[in-house]
Amino acid sequence: SAVISQKPSRDICQRGTSLTIQCQVDSQVTMMFWYRQQPGQSLTLIATANQGSEATYESGFVIDKFPISRPNLTFSTLTVSNMSPEDSSIYLCSVATSINEQFFGPGTRLTVL
Amino acid sequence: SQKIEQNSEALNIQEGKTATLTCNYTNYSPAYLQWYRQDPGRGPVFLLLIRENEKEKRKERLKVTFDTTLKQSLFHITASQPADSATYLCALDRGSTLGRLYFGRGTQLTVWP
Numbered sequence: 001s002a003v004i005s006q007k008p009s010r011d012i013c014q015r016g017t018s019l020t021i022q023c024q025v026d027s028q029v030t031m032m033f034w035y036r037q038q039p040g041q042s043l044t045l046i047a048t049a050n051q052g053s054e055a056t057y058e059s060g061f062v063i064d065k066f067p068i069s070r071p072n073l074t075f076s077t078l079t080v081s082n083m084s085p086e087d088s089s090i091y092l093c094s095v096a097t098s099i100n101e102q103f104f105g106p107g108t109r110l111t112v113l
Numbered sequence: 114s115q116k117i118e119q120n121s122e123a124l125n126i127q128e129g130k131t132a133t134l135t136c137n138y139t140n141y142s143p144a145y146l147q148w149y150r151q152d153p154g155r156g157p158v159f160l161l162l163i164r165e166n167e168k169e170k171r172k173e174r175l176k177v178t179f180d181t182t183l184k185q186s187l188f189h190i191t192a193s194q195p196a197d198s199a200t201y202l203c204a205l206d207r208g209s210t211l212g213r214l215y216f217g218r219g220t221q222l223t224v225w226p
Contacts, residue, residue: 004156033212042117043157043202043216058213092156096212099145104156 002027002095004105012111013083020079021108023093028073034066037090037107046091049076083112115141117217119203125223126193134188134220136203141215143205146179146186151200151219160201161188193224 003026013019023032032049046066047057055068069077080087093105120135136146145164149157163170163179163186170177176189190197200219207213 031210031212035216040218042218043204043214045207045213045215048210048213094156094212099147099206099211100159100162102147102159102212102214104158106154106156 001101002029002097002103004093004095004103006091006093006105006108008108009106010109010111012113014113015084017083018079018081019083019110020077021091021093021110023076023078023105025074025095029095029097030073031096032070032076033094033096034068034076034078035092035094035104037092039088043092046078049078080110083110085112088112115139115205115207115215117203117205117215119201119217119220121220122218123221123223125225128194128224128226130193132190132193132197132222132224134201134203134222136186136188136217138184138205138215141205142181144208145206146177147204147206147214148175148177148186148188149202149204151202157202190222193222195224195226198223 005024007022034046035043037043046061047055049070051070067079090107092107096102116139118137147162148160151157161177163177174191178187200221202219203217204214
């Protein structure tokens, strides 16, 4: 199994600012994923964070808006840049060690005013 | 684009009854489908996986069926308990990379005594 922690757990930010979310896993994993859960919506995959290479973004998400770092096999960050109220969401980090084992962090609840 | 629908936003049943949740999908043929439980303020927790060539999978009081012709999965909780109250999410693999998933919006299950 994998235990995932995220920081911060929640934040309230002003429009136009940026927030960096940290994700720490208690074991080494090859790939980490960032999801977003907007109010009343399903979880949506933002990107795959690859160690040693650039992140792979899903359709509708771009690096300039959501830069991702993956400095080692247990840690990743997601930055939400130039925020607007539409970015208010829960951001979740996830790892998959097999198709039977996918784990999610507790999420970071972001409110943009 | 991929679309996943879960039968209803909310389901209320009496303790001891069987809860049945539905997940329908379109425009896709997944290799596997997963079910998750999500409690308020927490990330999703993996429950069960069923592959495209499997009809049924069981785990304790949980049963999942998968009909690739109907493009539908049913998730059953037998002998339901108030502790089963949570939001249940279905997820499909996005192909190619382990851990990349499409999610439904979820069904909020309430089991009353």
